[in-house]
Amino acid sequence: MPTTQQLQDFAQQVRRDIVRMVHAVKSGHPGGSLGCNEFLTVLYQEVMEYSTNFDMDGKNEDVFFLSNGHVSPLFYSVLARSGFFPVEELATFRKLNTRLQGHPTTHEGLPGIRIASGSLGQGMSVAIGTAEAKKLNGDTKLVYSLHGDGELQEGQIWEAAMYAAGKNVDNYIAAVDYNKQQIDGSTDHVMPLGDLRAKFEAFGWLVVEVEKGNDIESIKSGMAEAKKLAGNKKPVCVLLHTEMGNGIDFMMHTHAWHGKPPSDEQLQDALSQNPETLGDY
Numbered sequence: 001m002p003t004t005q006q007l008q009d010f011a012q013q014v015r016r017d018i019v020r021m022v023h024a025v026k027s028g029h030p031g032g033s034l035g036c037n038e039f040l041t042v043l044y045q046e047v048m049e050y051s052t053n054f055d056m057d058g059k060n061e062d063v064f065f066l067s068n069g070h071v072s073p074l075f076y077s078v079l080a081r082s083g084f085f086p087v088e089e090l091a092t093f094r095k096l097n098t099r100l101q102g103h104p105t106t107h108e109g110l111p112g113i114r115i116a117s118g119s120l121g122q123g124m125s126v127a128i129g130t131a132e133a134k135k136l137n138g139d140t141k142l143v144y145s146l147h148g149d150g151e152l153q154e155g156q157i158w159e160a161a162m163y164a165a166g167k168n169v170d171n172y173i174a175a176v177d178y179n180k181q182q183i184d185g186s187t188d189h190v191m192p193l194g195d196l197r198a199k200f201e202a203f204g205w206l207v208v209e210v211e212k213g214n215d216i217e218s219i220k221s222g223m224a225e226a227k228k229l230a231g232n233k234k235p236v237c238v239l240l241h242t243e244m245g246n247g248i249d250f251m252m253h254t255h256a257w258h259g260k261p262p263s264d265e266q267l268q269d270a271l272s273q274n275p276e277t278l279g280d281y
Contacts, residue, residue: 002045007216009277011041015247016274017077021093023267031257033074035242036177040074042219044082052083054111062141063130065115067123068148069103076100079112090281121154128164131172143172150182153191164235165204173226175238181255200237213240
């Protein structure tokens with residue numbers, strides 16, 4: 001198991017990757033990517049059991065689905081630095097003929113990508129189907145997914161949530177990036193989410209709240225609890241109270257960086273706040 005310092009170093013390097021990738025092509029989504037960074041770092045570096053010899057079926061290994069696909073800079077960086085494909089390929093992000101599309105897609109055969117996830121609201125349905133398949137196959141490994149909180153305004157999410165509880169899909173853990181921001185403003189302004197814990201519990205889910213959703217130790221503890229709750233005839237939801245743009249001071253406490261690249265000066269500022277740890281691509 002990696003130490004907390006190793007996980008922090010990994011996340012710090014991923015932070016550099018995210019802003020460099022988005023800056024290079026003057027497009028992409030840095031804010032949400034930065035906010036989910038620590039979670040995906042812990043998930044891939046400690047929690048999940050998987051093989052980097054990628055197989056689409058994912059038999060006898062834990063499987064993850066990114067539902068909020070716009071945070072692809074984060075996903076690509078974590079996949080590359082976890083050994084799925086060469087780190088140098090991050091330099092092709094959003095360029096012509098790249099495997100690293102702006103929103104993940106399976107067409108280019110990029111290892112680690114099992115669904116296209118540009119359209120929000122669909123990842124939970126796919127994850128539940130995979131969890132059901134694992135049960136049919138006698139596969140005891142778990143299925144994980146990540147969703148934006150703004151994404152929970154999609155009706156398909158709640159259809160899937162109802163199904164998961166109704167069919168006792170208890171080998172599934174869905175995480176929510178609960179930063180209370182979305183593309184056009186706060187979630188309270190666009191479409192209030194209400195009490196998410198109460199909603200998921202009313203739908204028959206078990207809920208774990210991680211109040212410090214950008215703190216490595218808190219995430220480790222929360223995910224350990226979630227794994228213990230799996231297998232109890234109910235799906236598990238992890239509410240991660242995160243900060244969009246975490247780790248770069250001028251990107252935090254605002255929705256402005258949902259889909260905006262940093263300028264040359266802002267890039268240097270962001271990088272100065274996050275010194276190189278594992279080596280830049």
